[in-house]
Amino acid sequence: MKIGFLLKELRSLKGVTQLKIANLLNVERSTYCKWExxxxxxxxxxxxxxxxxxxxxxxxxxxxxxxxKIISRDDVLRAIQLAEAKTNKIPSLAR
Incomplete structure (x- = not known):
């Protein structure tokens, strides 16, 4: 899998914008877009x-x-669900 696919899927599944993630990472949105x-x-x-x-x-x-390696959107979703189950809460994207 290309890492961009994973980044895009994670962001999409959480329903946040590139700008939101870029701000959390303290980078320009254009930089984040290039990663995706x-x-x-x-x-x-x-x-x-x-x-x-x-x-x-x-x-x-x-x-x-x-x-x-290529993984599916379902694999990404399962990884998120597993992380949420471990912490018993949905990770917050607010900072």
Whole structure:
């Protein structure tokens, strides 16, 4: 999978804009857009920040990033549901 697919799916499933996520990461929306479209490779530190925003395990994000394997929207949704079940709450995107 391309990491952009994962970023877009996570954002879409949470119903937030690119601008909202870019603001949480303290980057320009255009930079975030380039990550989603795989025009620019995201570094591991930003991936860690994104995992934290969504309440996901960094390990899941890294496996997707390293393997570059195709996963489905359902796989992404299951990862989010698992993270929510572990914390017993939906990760907040408000800061």
């Amino acid at each position: 479209t795989d025009k620019v490779t995201i570094d591991i530190y930003r991936l860690k920040d994104i995992a934290k925003i969504y309440g996901l395990d960094l390990e899941f994000m890294c496996r997707c990033f390293e393997a570059q």
